[in-house]
Amino acid sequence: MLFGMGILRGLGVTLKNFFASYYKKPEEGGLFTVEYPEKRLPVKERFRNFPFLVYDTTPENMRCVACDICAKECPPKCIYIVRDNDEAGRPLKKPAIFDIDFTVCMNCGICEEVCPFDAIYMDHEFEIADANRLDALLYNLPDLLKPNDYFQKIRPNDAAQVDARRLEAEEKKKAAVAAVKTQAAAKDIKPE
Amino acid sequence: MDQLFVNLKNMALHLIGVFAPDWLVSLSSILISVGAMTFLGIFIMMYLTLMERKVIGRMQNRIGPNRVGKWGLLQPVADAIKMLTKEDIVPEPADRLLHFLAPVMIVIPALLIFAVIPFGRNMTALDLNVGLLYFFAMSSTTTMVIFMAGWGSRNKYASLGGMRSVAQMISYEVPMVLSVVPVLLSVGSLSTGKIVEAQADLWFVLTPWGFFACVIFFLCGVAECNRSPFDLPEAESEIVAGFHTEFSGMKFALFYMAEFMNAFSIAALTATLFLGGWQGPLLPSWLWFILKTYSLLFVMMWFRGTLPRLRADQMMGLAWKFLLPLALVNILAAGLHLYLGGPAGFASALIILLGSFMGLSKVNRSYVPEKREYVLAD
Amino acid sequence: MESLQVLVKAGIYILMAAGSLAAIGAVFFPNLFYAGLSLAGVLICVAGIYLSAGADFLAMVQILIYVGAVMTLIIYAIMLTNIEEIKVSHLGIKQILLSILAVSGFAVLTASAILSIDWRPLSGQNRLEVHELGAALMSRYIFPFEVLGILLFAVLIGAIVIARKDKV
């Protein structure tokens, strides 16, 4: 076959792409560049970047009870928790210090899986670059806390499931308490 | 419209002539054309870099530079500022003088070639009657300068690049010169102006020998200015950046400028010799010239966007064993065509050329891809 | 216009001075590469002088052949053998005397040759037309042209044979 045919056909492909980039739509061979700062690609729901702590209504009653499971399970060990004590020195169910070192965290999502109290979830916020690496990227408690409706906004389906589960757990606990109360009431009547 | 620039220059000369002695007038006419050439050279080079990045970008389904200026129009200015402000490192073992002299001496021939290119009807800066030979003389001096750059910077990759470029330049100059001979046969003079006038009714590329000569000249030209698919002297993947590895800042910009000016002059000369320079029906002559040259430059960028690189010995083999014999046969065919004249000449030239093309590609079996069959086992 | 002529004549003298300076450089530079470059400088100045004398074909051929091909070969040689510095060995008194004698004899010879020729340009000799040169080459000087071709061919083969190391 003629010597240069392979090269000519190859050149034909690039020429076709050259003209296709002018008039074709992005799907079939057109120009699909999204010019980042002005236009953005929609982030997928399950996209996971660095974790954040969820609180229900006010930052005081956050879900995290400083049980330290996520710190133990985190592969690169980037979470540091110190339990809070009240004035009398008795431990409280709240962390005094909760630091995550974003330079160490590899956003693997294991903390989200193992947390029994649905307190920590992976965020969608990825524009957190900063000038200095040491203290700017070491997020402590106030920076990590985000409201539950933010969680519903960025991850609607997951948030819905979590809330449904928490609601159901709520009912079951209330029912259990009611049952215990009725049982206790029943016990009072029986012994006379 | 056609003689726009020529009239502009005459007006300027009248203006100067009003209050200056006549020898100053002739001197200033020289200075005007020289100034125009240098400004043109730099301006072309800057916007060629932008055009290349845009064209290759579009071939790869991306936009290419569009951040600086409206469609990236200020990108070359940004590049120039970057190049100027970059630190100019001279490696410690390098030879000071050579390291300084190489970028300077590579731009000189690149600019000198502009003098002989016919930009439009009687718009050639210096219409020498040895115009074409002048072009070959200037482009042959770059070999030594490239090697000086490679050898001067005492870097293994650079000297490898230098050796490769010397080999490539020599092996591609011979077929390049021989491919121009048929044009001289039919025109009879070396001056580029006369060559363009001779193509008034028939462009040389439409004759069989003209087409083959154009392809050979263009391929050798691409190899002469180290552009893909022959960009071995500066093969990024193998020898980092070839002969200009150790150059940074303005010196590297000079190398870059020389490469693009060579590319422009090769495209311009191919257009002059084979595509009828500024000949063209309605548009003004210099516009025709720009259209033809930039379409050839588009082809060069098209090569760069698609073709992989040749290896050193294949590249030289291609020159000596394929292009050179084809150029020689082309001279024979051109002689036959001009001697016999008319359809008989045309047909015989065509037969000879196609036959030799087939024969040569048979002889160079190592270049022809083997057929391979693959077993789909389970 | 005569002021322009003065400019041109001054240009020629500058060219000649630069050429001779480069020639001296070519001899005295210890670094081989600089010597090569100054030799190229000499050749370019000579081409400049041809141009000013109006023989532009000869000037272009000079640059093409000498600077394009011969210089590249010289630099190829420097590259392959990569001798960088030549040690200028100090000469004994006897060699210096001998060399002065040789140089002066040569100087006398060239001086007498220069003075005996009259340098007035031949009037009426128009510029050399390229196609006249081509026609002459193919008609009157066809025989030396062919002999030269064969000679160069033989030289080429000889060079390759010498370069190949004898098969051990």
Add this chain to the structure above:
Amino acid sequence: MEKTLQSGDFKEKSFVLRGERDVDTQTLEINVGPQHPSTHGAFRMNILLDGETVVRLKPVMGYLHRNHEQIAENMSYAATMPYTDRLDYFSSMSNNFGYAMCVEKLASIEVPERAEYIRVIMAELTRLVNHVSLIGFLLNDLGAFFTPVVYAFREREKILDIFEEVSGSRMMCNYLRFGGVKTDIGANTLEGIKKIVRAFPAFLEEFETLLTKNEILCMRCQNIGILRPELAVNASITGPMLRASGVNYDLRKVDKYSVYDRFSFKIPLGSRGDVYDRYFVRILEMHESVKILEQALKDIPQGDIINRKMAPFVKAPRNFKPAVGEAYARVEAPKGELGYYIVSDGTAQPWRYHVRAPSLINLTILEDMCLGQKLADAIVILGSVDIVLGEVDH
């Protein structure tokens, strides 16, 4: 430290090129060093050149050694899963696949049907991504100025979007769990995958017209870096490199692990074992992967995606203590046989954890393929071996 060769004592040892060397020149030792545009990462080749011909090539590795095995031995089983993504960062799903299979073999955990199908779909998608990007990089080494890479990356972007939709991250998926997968694939994600798989052959068609019959590519790749089948088998080379030399050995057919026995697909074999065969075998493999994907997507069953027995360990991975013993599981990763060897001493941390990295072993015979070739070919041969430094140095 091995005595570094001086060019002087090179003369009597010059075994390969005695006849060919007619011009007596000095040898040049160059380091195609860790900082080089075409070594696919921090990898150094110490090459002794005679003119442009390679006379000795010593690969130097270890610049990207991150102590993966030692870290894994000090962490719980589930915590190592995200680290396996970083081994061959072009095919993270295959790495997870191998690791999950090895722990399942160790603790004898069954994997439900739907999870097995999801795993096969993800593994084949990574094979497409890997082969397409590799061909792009190979063409980059040959000098085609990024065009094949950008076409390849256009397809890769679509597949990486699917990974992000399914697992949460484009390249570091951390998607598989012991006994199944982390989350289920939604219906529209399945639809998205079907669309990609339907469009892939058309892209391959365009890719082939751009490359396969390209004379320059054939000139640069045919009969370069030939790997003889016996040498390949003795050096335990696996993956497309082995099949390009004509040896029919593909783990998906040999081990029939996971549910690969339910799909009908072929194994392409080359004949000469040179760079061109390695390139073309990978294109044929992509066609086969598309066939597997079509069949898997057609009959993916419903059902739960993780073995019920593993439910308690999802919330508390540190209680997962497999029985004492050892297990070796291997998977046909895009680069070759990716094997995991784990010895468990009953505690929550493996006692010994070892990864058999295919690109490391495929690299051992780089010198045999490059001897006598030109410098430009040595770079292309390295490109055709398809190495990723994360896996080589793990």
